[in-house]
Structures are given as C-alpha cells and as structure tokens.
Amino acid sequence: MARDVLLLERDGALHLVTPLAAGGDDAAPAAPRIVARPDLPGVVADLEAEPEGVRWVWDSTFRHHPALIAAGVRVSRCWDLRLARSILRGSSAVPPEVRSGTWPDRDPAWDDWDGDLGSAAAVSPLEDRGDTLFDTVGAVDTGDGARPPHRDVVAEHARQLRALAAVTDPERRHRLRLLLAAESSGALAAVELRHDGLPFARAEHEATLDRLLGPRPRPGVRPATLERLAGEIRTILDAPRLNPDSQPHLLRELRRNGLDVSSTSKWELQGSDHPVVAVLLEYKGLARLASANGWHWMDTWVRADRFRSDYVPSGVVTGRWSSRGGGALSLPKVIRSAVVADPGWSLVIVDAAQLEPRILAAMAGDTALLAAGARGDLYQGLVDAGAVDTRAHAKVGMLGALYGSTSGTSGMLVPRLARAYPRALGLVDGAARTGEAGGVVTTWLGRSSPPTSAAWREAQGAASGIDAGAADESRARSRAREWGRFTRNFVVQGTAAEWALSWMAGVRQSLRRLPTGDGAPHLAFFLHDELVVHTPDTLAVHVVDAVERAAVQASALLFPHLRPPPTADGREPRPLVPLDVVVARTYAESVDAGADADAEGAADTEVGALVDEGVGTAVAPVPGSATGS
DNA sequence: CGCCCACGCGCC
DNA sequence: AAAAGGCGCGTGGGCG
Numbered sequence: 001m002a003r004d005v006l007l008l009e010r011d012g013a014l015h016l017v018t019p020l021a022a023g024g025d026d027a028a029p030a031a032p033r034i035v036a037r038p039d040l041p042g043v044v045a046d047l048e049a050e051p052e053g054v055r056w057v058w059d060s061t062f063r064h065h066p067a068l069i070a071a072g073v074r075v076s077r078c079w080d081l082r083l084a085r086s087i088l089r090g091s092s093a094v095p096p097e098v099r100s101g102t103w104p105d106r107d108p109a110w111d112d113w114d115g116d117l118g119s120a121a122a123v124s125p126l127e128d129r130g131d132t133l134f135d136t137v138g139a140v141d142t143g144d145g146a147r148p149p150h151r152d153v154v155a156e157h158a159r160q161l162r163a164l165a166a167v168t169d170p171e172r173r174h175r176l177r178l179l180l181a182a183e184s185s186g187a188l189a190a191v192e193l194r195h196d197g198l199p200f201a202r203a204e205h206e207a208t209l210d211r212l213l214g215p216r217p218r219p220g221v222r223p224a225t226l227e228r229l230a231g232e233i234r235t236i237l238d239a240p241r242l243n244p245d246s247q248p249h250l251l252r253e254l255r256r257n258g259l260d261v262s263s264t265s266k267w268e269l270q271g272s273d274h275p276v277v278a279v280l281l282e283y284k285g286l287a288r289l290a291s292a293n294g295w296h297w298m299d300t301w302v303r304a305d306r307f308r309s310d311y312v313p314s315g316v317v318t319g320r321w322s323s324r325g326g327g328a329l330s331l332p333k334v335i336r337s338a339v340v341a342d343p344g345w346s347l348v349i350v351d352a353a354q355l356e357p358r359i360l361a362a363m364a365g366d367t368a369l370l371a372a373g374a375r376g377d378l379y380q381g382l383v384d385a386g387a388v389d390t391r392a393h394a395k396v397g398m399l400g401a402l403y404g405s406t407s408g409t410s411g412m413l414v415p416r417l418a419r420a421y422p423r424a425l426g427l428v429d430g431a432a433r434t435g436e437a438g439g440v441v442t443t444w445l446g447r448s449s450p451p452t453s454a455a456w457r458e459a460q461g462a463a464s465g466i467d468a469g470a471a472d473e474s475r476a477r478s479r480a481r482e483w484g485r486f487t488r489n490f491v492v493q494g495t496a497a498e499w500a501l502s503w504m505a506g507v508r509q510s511l512r513r514l515p516t517g518d519g520a521p522h523l524a525f526f527l528h529d530e531l532v533v534h535t536p537d538t539l540a541v542h543v544v545d546a547v548e549r550a551a552v553q554a555s556a557l558l559f560p561h562l563r564p565p566p567t568a569d570g571r572e573p574r575p576l577v578p579l580d581v582v583v584a585r586t587y588a589e590s591v592d593a594g595a596d597a598d599a600e601g602a603a604d605t606e607v608g609a610l611v612d613e614g615v616g617t618a619v620a621p622v623p624g625s626a627t628g629s
Numbered sequence: 630c631g632c633c634c635a636c637g638c639g640c641c
Numbered sequence: 642a643a644a645a646g647g648c649g650c651g652t653g654g655g656c657g
Contacts, residue, residue, distance in 0.1 A: 243653090245652065245653070246652085246653060246654085247635085247636060247637075247652085247653070247654095248636095248653080248654080249653090263636080263637085264636085264637075265636080265637060265638085266637080266638075267643065267644085270643095284637085284638080285638095287652095288637085288638060288639070288651090289639095291650090291651050291652075292638085292639070292649095292650070292651065293639090315648080316647055316648060317647085318646085318647065320641080320647065320648075321648095322647090322648055322649070323648085323649070324649080325649095326649095326650095327639075327640085327649055327650060327651095328640095328649090329639095329640060329641075329648070329649075330638085330639040330640035330641085330648080330649065330650085331639085331640075332638095332639055332640075333639090333640085334639095355641095356641095392642070393642090395642095396642060396643085399645075399646090400645065401645095402645085402646070403645035403646045403647095404645055404646075405644095405645040406645080407643095407644075407645090408642075408643055408644075408645090409642055409643075410642075410643075410645070411645080485645065485646065486646065486647090488645095488646075489645085489646035489647070490646080490647090492646090493641090493646065493647065527640075527641065528640085528641045528647090528648095529641070530641080
C-alpha cells in the first residue's frame with residue numbers, strides 16, 4: 001500500500017509532509033522535509049522508485065504535475081484534493097451533517113478557483129523555446145497574471161479522511177475511494193494528454209481544407225468554395241445581398257421564398273424539397289469546417305504536428321470531462337484523417353461499445369439486458385430477444401429510455417423496452433421521479449447530482465400556491481420533467497464516466513510498465529468512451545492487450561458481483577463492455593466503418609461524401625483484437 | 630468598444 | 642428516425 005506524501009508550499013518553500021496517522025482525528029504531520037525547487041523532480045523520482053510507491057497528496061494536479069512532466073518525471077498516483085473535495089462535498093454517500101460540518105461554506109480558494117488548469121495555448125510556445133515549465137511550479141502563470149490562492153493542504157487532507165471515515169457502509173466507502181482514485185488518476189492523465197498532444201499532420205489537414213474549401217484566403221475573405229455556394233444561394237433565393245451566415249437574414253429570405261420553416265436548422269430544412277436546401281446544407285457544413293477547424297484553428301492549436309487542448313476532469317456535472325481550447329472533444333470526423341501517427345508509430349483506437357446501456361444493465365442487475373449484450377451487439381440482442389423489431393429501433397428506443405424521450409418513434413418504443421427490461425428501465429424511471437420531485441440522485445460510485453436551483457424551487461412553489469394559475473402549473477410541470485430527464489440521464493452518464501475513468505487509469509498504469517526502447521507509448525486522446533494511444537509499432541500488440549485487460553479490470557472494480565454470463569457452448573465469456581479496437585495510421589480509420597454507423601446517416605451526406613477519399617489507408621487490425629460488431 | 634445572448638452544429 | 646441527456650465554440654446581433 002502506497003503511503004501518502006503531502007506536497008505543499010509554505011512561505012515560498014516546498015514541503016513534503018508525511019502524516020503520522022492517516023485517518024486520525026488530527027493527522028499531525030511529522031517534521032516536514034523542505035525541498036529546494038530545482039531538487040523536486042529528483043526527490044519525486046526517488047520516492048516513486050520506492051517498492052511500495054507513494055501517493056502524492058496535493059491541492060491540484062494541474063498546479064504541480066505539468067512542471068514535473070516537463071522535468072521528465074511522471075508520478076504514478078495522486079490524490080487531487082480540489083477534485084476530491086468537490087465530489088465529497090456533494091456526495092449523498094457522506095452523511096449530510098458531516099458534509100455541512102466539514103465544509104460549511106464555499107471556500108473560494110478551493111471551490112471557485114480553477115485558474116491553475118492553465119492553458120494548452122500557453123504550453124506550446126514554451127516548448128518551442130526549449131524551456132520547461134519548471135520555474136512556474138506552485139506559481140503557474142495563467143496568462144492573465146492570476147496567482148493560485150493559498151490552500152491548507154494538511155487541513156483539507158484531514159477533512160477528507162474524516163469525511164470518508166464517516167461513511168459507515170463499507171461498500172459505499174469503498175466505492176467512494178475508487179471514485180476519488182479514478183478522478184485523481186484522470187487528472188494526471190489530463191495533464192499528460194495536454195503535454196503529449198494528439199499527433200496531427202498539418203500538411204494532411206491543409207490538403208483537406210484545400211480540397212473542400214479551396215486555397216487559404218486572406219483573413220476576412222470567404223474561401224472560394226463558400227463564396228461560390230453563397231452566390232448560388234443568393235441566386236436561388238433571389239436575394240443578391242444575402243449573407244448566409246446571418247441566421248435572421250437567412251430565415252427571412254427562406255420564408256419569403258415559401259419555405260415553411262421557423263428556424264434555419266438542418267433537421268427543419270431537410271423537411272423541404274426546395275432546391276435551395278441541398279446547396280444551403282452544403283454551405284453550412286463547409287462553413288462550419290472553415291470556422292471551427294480551418295486554417296486559423298490549425299495555427300492556434302496545432303504546433304509541431306501536435307494538437308493540444310486542455311482537458312477538464314469533471315468539467316461536466318456528471319463527471320465527464322470537458323475541454324477548453326480547440327474544441328478537442330468535438331473533433332469532427334471530417335478531419336480525423338489528419339490525425340496521423342509518427343513514422344514507425346501507430347494509433348491504437350479503442351471504443352467502449354454501447355457503454356451506457358451496458359452500464360445501466362449492470363447497475364440495475366438486469367440479467368435479461370446483460371444477456372442481450374453478452375453476445376456482442378447489444379442492439380441486435382434486443383431484436384433477437386424479441387423486444388423490438390429492428391436494430392435501428394433498438395438503438396433509438398434505448399437512447400430514448402436514457403434521455404427520457406416521450407414522443408415520436410423513440411418515445412413509442414420505450415414502453416416495449418420497459419416490458420422486456422423492467423429492472424433497467426425501472427432504475428432510470430426512479431431517477432427521473434426523484435429529480436421531478438426535486439431530489440438528488442447518485443452514481444454507482446457516489447457522485448451526486450447538484451441540488452435544484454432556487455429558481456426551480458420557486459417555480460414549484462408558485463404552482464402549489466393557493467392562487468396558482470394554469471400557467472404556473474404548466475411551467476412548474478415542465479421544469480420538473482426537465483430536471484427529471486437530467487437526473488434520469490445523470491445516473492447512467494455519470495456511472496459510465498466512472499467506468500471510463502477507471503478504464504483509462506488501468507490503461508495508463510499498464511502503459512507505464514511497457515518497455516520504452518523504441519519510445520514510450522502515451523495516451524493521445526480520451527473522448528468519454530473512446531481512447532487513442534500513440535505507440536511505437538513494436539508495442540502496438542501490447543497496447544491492445546493492455547486496453548482490453550483494463551476494460552475487464554474496470555468492470556470487475558465497479559461490479560465485482562457480476563460474473564460475465566457464461567455462453568451456452570462453454571467458450572470464454574464475453575466481457576461486460578466489449579471493445580472495438582483498431583490499430584491504424586490515422587484516426588479516420590476508426591470512423592464506424594460498418595454496422596454501428598450511427599443512425600444519423602442522413603445528416604452526413606453532404607460533407608461526408610466529400611471526405612470518403614480520406615479514408616482507406618488502413619493498417620490491418622491486430623488479429624483477434626476486434627471484439628465488437 | 631466590450632459583453633452577453635441565441636442560434637446552430639460538431640462530438641459523446 | 643427526428644423536438645430526448647451532456648458539452649464547446651464561432652457567428653451575428655443586441656445591449657450598455
């Protein structure tokens with residue numbers, strides 16, 4: 001068991017503190033070891049090399065780990081007090097009186113300051129100069145001159161140990177510890193992802209832009225293709241001065257031309273067969289590419305053939321990550337052909353197939369739904385079980401169940417699923433009812449949903465008042481259902497995020513143990529339920545093995561009571577979460593080549609058809625590695 | 630001029 | 642097939 005070592009800054013000096021008795025009521029520290037700043041990486045490396053290892057307890061991974069990485073040291077594990085505090089303070093697993101007693105008020109230093117997240121945009125120029133970030137340890141320059149506030153690391157560590165100890169149910173306490181470990185490991189990975197970046201070939205991207213948009217225009221000028229399409233739109237609509245980028249103007253002209261639309265959104269336009277629709281959709285697709293991922297984007301976010309962004313653990317209330325800078329988590333499929341491994345290196349692209357319904361099945365202990373997923377394609381499993389008639393219906397119906405759909409095809413299918421899988425649907429319905437009533441729901445490992453806002457409660461109060469009108473009631477009901485859909489999804493999305501974090505933590509640890517003779521494999525991208533590892537070709541097979549083992553391990557950590565369902569013919573049981581694994585040169589090769597191409601096919605026709613030629617440089621997948629549909 | 634919002638659309 | 646959950650971000654257009 002690794003021992004805790006607290007890293008903190010006092011009077012401008014770095015102190016390493018080893019608590020005497022972890023969990024004691026006063027974790028009175030032994031005499032601190034004072035470390036000169038330049039010596040820190042060496043000291044950390046020495047402690048990391050201890051047989052049992054250490055767990056670094058610090059106020060924020062984003063404040064300390066970048067400098068260590070720059071100095072060539074990556075810690076194995078940590079306890080990120082800022083992230084852990086946020087979870088513990090809100091978790092219904094911790095008795096409410098303990099939470100309010102331990103953290104009675106928001107503390108701006110801990111609860112509001114996220115300035116030490118830093119900026120990917122600030123990382124690259126430093127690297128280009130050959131500098132390190134080391135001098136900024138403990139005083140990260142956020143670019144706007146803001147300095148990190150003082151945080152009492154020793155006191156906060158003790159508070160969190162006490163809060164954990166107050167969780168009387170050993171199972172819930174265990175899960176909460178898992179969550180804090182996964183969250184902290186995620187923070188280490190997030191900093192490493194920013195530092196290492198995603199391999200990105202400028203030349204390849206430039207070729208894509210040139211092909212789809214024309215040559216790079218001067219700033220402020222429309223690319224040639226867009227200018228041509230804008231001209232066609234103006235001609236068709238007989239609106240010579242129309243700016244198709246102006247939504248109000250465009251809407252006026254569409255209506256003047258007889259299109260019965262109330263917005264300019266894609267799905268509404270598709271309902272019309274007016275000749276302008278095809279041209280307009282092509283324009284919108286390409287305009288989006290130009291503004292979101294065009295030349296300016298590349299100049300800003302791609303340096304030295306690496307795309308770098310900030311990843312923000314728990315940036316989403318459910319526990320998912322968000323990103324800042326470059327739109328990292330919405331990297332469009334159109335440009336993934338520019339994500340290219342270095343020479344002699346490969347990308348291992350891994351997708352956790354149909355993660356959310358599988359997680360729901362596991363949480364609910366719904367053996368029928370588990371069995372439906374156990375043969376590979378869960379959606380096909382629903383068809384084979386007779387629950388629904390087609391795979392497409394299985395998919396939209398299941399998404400409807402997770403999101404709270406009540407109307408349309410999706411909404412119609414939900415009752416069928418409820419009959420076939422009462423336990424799974426019962427779990428999300430229960431979460432929805434709790435939310436509608438203003439209650440708090442909690443993920444499998446213990447992350448709780450936020451309380452309702454004052455405005456929400458006010459709306460409910462107004463509807464139950466003696467003088468409540470019909471409008472009050474309908475507004476309150478609408479807000480209540482809205483919050484119910486949020487809490488319904490929260491438990492599944494949040495638990496899926498916990499599984500994914502645990503998975504990534506396992507992958508990260510495995511990668512650290514691989515030989516580095518040809519270079520060290522590293523995480524390159526993490527997208528909710530998808531991982532990309534950049535690895536020397538020689539290690540690709542081992543990386544594939546690592547991601548698959550880590551997936552099995554994550555399932556065993558979260559759901560130790562679930563044994564994979566045995567197969568009738570006695571072969572190896574399928575894992576709870578099968579992976580789609582591809583070893584490739586470019587990220588484009590992962591674009592759902594077949595069965596699971598999402599149902600939104602119609603939306604992709606315009607730009608999608610144009611980029612097909614960018615796909616097709618596939619390296620053969622490792623035999624036996626693809627386990628999904 | 631900067632700030633904030635709605636819109637629309639990319640990703641899961 | 643389609644008005645359902647979570648995000649980031651660029652744009653235009655309104656405001657002070």
